[in-house]
Amino acid sequence: MIRSARMPTLMRGLGFARVAAKLRRRPDSEHELTFNRLLLSSAILVYLLIARAAGSTAAAAALDAAALPFLAFEAIAAALFLHILCFPGISHPRRIAGIACDIGIFSYGLHLSGQAGSALFLIYFWAVLGNGFRFGVRYLALAAAAAVVGFAIVVATTPFWQSQTALAAGLIGALVVIPAYTAVLIRKLSEAKRQAEEASRAKSLFLASISHELRTPLNAIIGLSDLLAESHPIGGDREMIDTIGRSGRSLLTLINALLDFSRIEAGKVETKSEDVDLPLLLRQVRDVVGVMARSKGVRVALHVGAHLPRRIVTDRRHLEEILTNLAGNAVKFTAAGMVLVEVDVETTAEGPQLVVAVSDTGIGIAPESQARIFESFTQADGTIIDRFGGTGLGLAIVKQLVDLHGGEIGVVSTPGEGSTFSFHFPVAVSTTPTEPTPLPSMILLSRTRTRLDGLDAPLLVGRDVAEVRAHLAELTARGLRRPIVLVDAAEAPDALDVVAEALLAGEAADEPCLVLCRRAAGDAPSSAALRRLYTAEIDPSHPAFTTLNVVAALSCDRQPTPQAPVVAKRRLSILVADDNKSNQMVIGKILERAGHRVATVDDGEAAVDRMLAEPFDLVLMDVNMPVMNGIEATKFYRFAALGTRLVPIVALTADATAEAESRCREAGMAACLTKPIDAAELIAAIELLVGDAPPQTLPAVAAPAEPTETVDDEAPAIDGEKLSDLEALGGRAFVDELISTFTDEATRALRALGAAVADEDVAAFRNHAHALRSGAANIGALRVYRMCLDWRRIDARELAVEGERHIHDLERAFAEVRAAIAQRDGEANGSAADPFAGFAAKRRA
Known part of the structure; x- marks a missing residue:
């Protein structure tokens, strides 16, 4: 019966969405069975109405006789459903009541309808198998027994079934045999589920272990790189130090991705919305994958769209994992050429969408492999691991993260020519005010700069490629990396390829950011050289130069800001x-x-x-x-x-x-x-x-530290007050575990101490006495503690002369401790105020 105290909770949950959410959080599917009960009873009512309309007098009689029982059944089913809403936990009495309700009403309906309702017999199997598969073998047996009893009563009281004894016997046998066979299947299914859960736990343990083993050396790599960054605030080494730190953190991100993969599979990963500095993130990804790219002679280029904002709101770590995986894969499978990462934010009917494409000129993917490339532990072909390494998890993680953010990912590839992976998912444009990046010194390739008069930045003008290259050398000498070169498309419409090829002659690390200036934004350039350098396209007539500000953040032109050492407020x-x-x-x-x-x-x-x-x-x-x-x-x-x-x-x-x-x-x-x-x-x-x-x-207790001469022969073997405080703090089970651990360790220590005396090994004797002393202090075995404490400075002469007596005294003290422990266990049901009041003070023999 529903208690009135729970009615406010129920009333608050009457909204459909709230009810559905509450039912989804339930530990079993009893609510589904209850809902099906209501649907099935309604279906039976419709069946009888149709039969009566067809002229069946039995159906008509059944409807007349069953009106009240059916209404009672519907009321009980509704009450059970309301009870589930109020008390969503597992309820064995409620399950049993549901079984009795189902079998009772269907047996009654079978009895009333006679031959016309004989098809209703199948409902027994719905009730029996439904309970078995949902709640286990025990409920399968209970429902089967109820069905056999219910149908036996129907056979005994219904003329039609009395005339069909052979059929009735066969059906009763079916109610026994089919559930029995189903029980075997359920047990196998349960065992398979148990094994799968054990495998999942083993996988989680493996991931946690691997995470620990990898994080330990990473701690040294990242920590030492940070310390080196403090001692090298500027200079050529600073870039290498920063790259070491970024690469270590990138590896840490991949380790976290492994854990995320496990959590995603279990449905336990949630997205976190935060402000993301998109140019900074893109620059960091480029720098990380650029280390491997430069070693292979592959160029990594970024291209930002005209509508790309400086900051977006999304999950930064997930986006970084996606970009690092895709760009890293592109570099890994590209032997020569380039990798291009194109990023933009497009406005759609559903809101802003982050759109990213990662293209390469690598080995490509065969059409038959593209369909399964996003599966876990899958490579395009069996030779990939031997040739390139990898686990086959990267793209699976990428797809799961994109799906998690409500987006889509796809691939277009031609074997031998390269691949393009593209994805999109919803983001929000950040409303947080952002300080514009100060525009650095830039170079303009143009015969005149009149079209850029609104640009508030130092500008060097080069009338041809030679002058531009001279200005590039000048900026590089001043410590600027990736200088920005503005190319006036209107004044050199046919020379863009020539300019690009000429500017490619420098080191990849110092490759300039090429920005095309034209009033009407056109299609992306088609030549590979331009796509490598074509970072963005701007409209010089736009006074804000928003895209150019993003490019400035991407160019990484300034020297790293010296990293100030972290200083504590006070010395500890x-x-x-x-x-x-x-x-x-x-x-x-x-x-x-x-x-x-x-x-x-x-x-x-x-x-x-x-x-x-x-x-x-x-x-x-x-x-x-x-x-x-x-x-x-x-x-x-x-x-x-x-x-x-x-x-x-x-x-x-x-x-x-x-x-x-x-x-x-x-x-x-x-x-x-x-x-x-x-x-x-x-x-x-x-x-x-x-x-x-x-x-x-924490509250004071007796003598945990250095006991003095107050610990004498008149003291109890175990300090009961100490144990009382420990039990109040950690519970009876903890104290029992502590005593059990001490007993086992003390037994081993006694043997080891005896062996040390026999071998006259002073160091071993001291070490084992030290170990025993810690355990004795924890449980309040004061005499044992005092003995071990006295042996801290035992020398070879004392060990040889008094060693055996020391062991004998220790054995007696330990025997008294065991006796006190046994007495404590025997008085476990004594007064709660002083559970150790009956401890007898044992004397030495």
């Missing part, structure tokens, strides 16, 4: 725990340049020891480390430091999944940063976490 003492030396070096340098003091350790256990022994302001903790990982170290530290100032811990992980961040947060880490570490992001996170905030302190 920071511990870096990471087993990778290059990561330690990169993070350490970033922190030192920001003005912080840095200490480093290689594993989680060493980090806990340093955190308990020294006053740090912050800890950067790698999640995956030997001996003890970052999550375990965080948990141990938080419990060992109860009652003291807690140092905030920031997780460093190469696992860029939400699950990894959730595990870090649950362990008590204050934040989670994904490798590669960005210097500015790291310093900002530190300032946010530490800043001027007071240190966090």
Whole structure:
């Protein structure tokens, strides 16, 4: 029955869209079965009406007799549907009620209609198989049993079926055999589904592992390139340093694309709308793919349309992935010639559309391969991997991302001549005010500059190609890259190819941006040389010169702005725990340049020891480390430091999944940063976490630190108050797990300590005692802790003389701990206020 308290929720969801959205979010398809129930009952009513109209007295009698039951059935079905809307979760009683309702009404209708309604028998299979395939074998068996009982009652009470005993027996057998066979199929289907889910989980684990393995060296590459950029603010090396950094970040983008591919397949990727500086993005993509292009002698050219705005609103990372994949593929499959990226924004009835075409003069794609080129792990032919490498995922990711943005992508290709990949999807033109890019010094190829008098920029005029080349050399010597050359088409209509070929003689990296000036915008030029250089086309009579402003942003003519070192507001003492030396070096340098003091350790256990022994302001903790990982170290530290100032811990992980961040947060880490570490992001996170905030302190508990002589033979084997506080903080299950872990580790430590005594290995004895001491402190085993603490400085003489006695004393203390643990387990149902009040103080024998 629907409770009145839920009625407001129902009333708010009566809109069709809201109802449909609520039903789509349900964990099963019971609502579909309920809706089908209403449709089917209506269909049966229509069938009986048609039969009565055809003269069937049985149908007429059935309608007269079944009017009230049918109305009751419709009311129950509607009530079940409303109950689903109010309580959309799984409800086993509601499923059972639906089965009883279906079998009951159809059996009643079969009974009343006699021979005329015999065809209604098939509805039993709808009810039985529908419940089985939707809810599993258990509901299949329940519905089949209900159908057998219902039809048996029909046979026993209906004259027509009493006269058809052989047929009735066969149908009852069918109600048993068909569901039984269906159960076998459902089990196989469930097993196949389970295996597919396991394969999907394995794939996700593989992607996360690969992501981690690749991100770790990338952290060093990107971090060191940023540090080098700070120490080389200008000069020839700065361009190479920036290219290293951009290439590393591009590789990071591709790694993220692999994770996105998995998320897209699972339907878990959402688009993010943000302002995108389109010329800047295009320039970055060109620079990244240009490294490989220059090594092959292939030119990468950009062509922007007359309507291209400076900024658009879309998902920047997705657009960068699409462009990098398409341009990178074009360069990879082009041995000689060019790659041209054409970009424009067109206005359509549906709104602005970003239109992009990437053309190359490469190997091309056979017609039979073009239809499957966008499939996952697919290459145009079997020799591609051997000749060019690759995974066959790039174009699949591109298509999925374009589809995700509501667009379309296609390819036109001729084998041996090249390919053109083009796509479009909706975007918005940004309304954010943008400062126009200052126009740099430019060169005009014209006998007069009267047609460009409205241009507010330094302009060098060359009356022929020779003068233009001289001006190019002058601008290059002044440090300008990709100078802009304006060509007056009206004064040299037949010499455009000659100009283009002449300007191609320089280095590809310094290739100028050629802009065609003509009053009436015409078709794109046809010659390959012009298409390589023809960056844009402007109308000199347009006072805003908007397109020229975009070209100026593309030309990358200015030297890189010196990158100021990131400096912290105040000096902190920071511990870096990471087993990778290059990561330690990169993070350490970033922190030192920001003005912080840095200490480093290689594993989680060493980090806990340093955190308990020294006053740090912050800890950067790698999640995956030997001996003890970052999550375990965080948990141990938080419990060992109860009652003291807690140092905030920031997780460093190469696992860029939400699950990894959730595990870090649950362990008590204050934040989670994904490798590669960005210097500015790291310093900002530190300032946010530490800043001027007071240190966090958890409630005090007994003696987690250095126990003194107060720990004597009269003390209990386990500190019950310590365990009570741990249970209040982490729950009974956590304490049980902590005790179980300590018991297992202590058993192994006892054996190892005995072996160390036998071998007279002082170093091994100290190490195993140290490990046992940490576990004893965590659960409050004070005597064990004190013994191990006393053995920190044990020497060879003491080990030889007293070693066996030490082991004997430790075994007795550990036996008392086990006895106390057993007593605790036996009193698990005692008083909640003091669950360890019955602990007996064990004495040494």
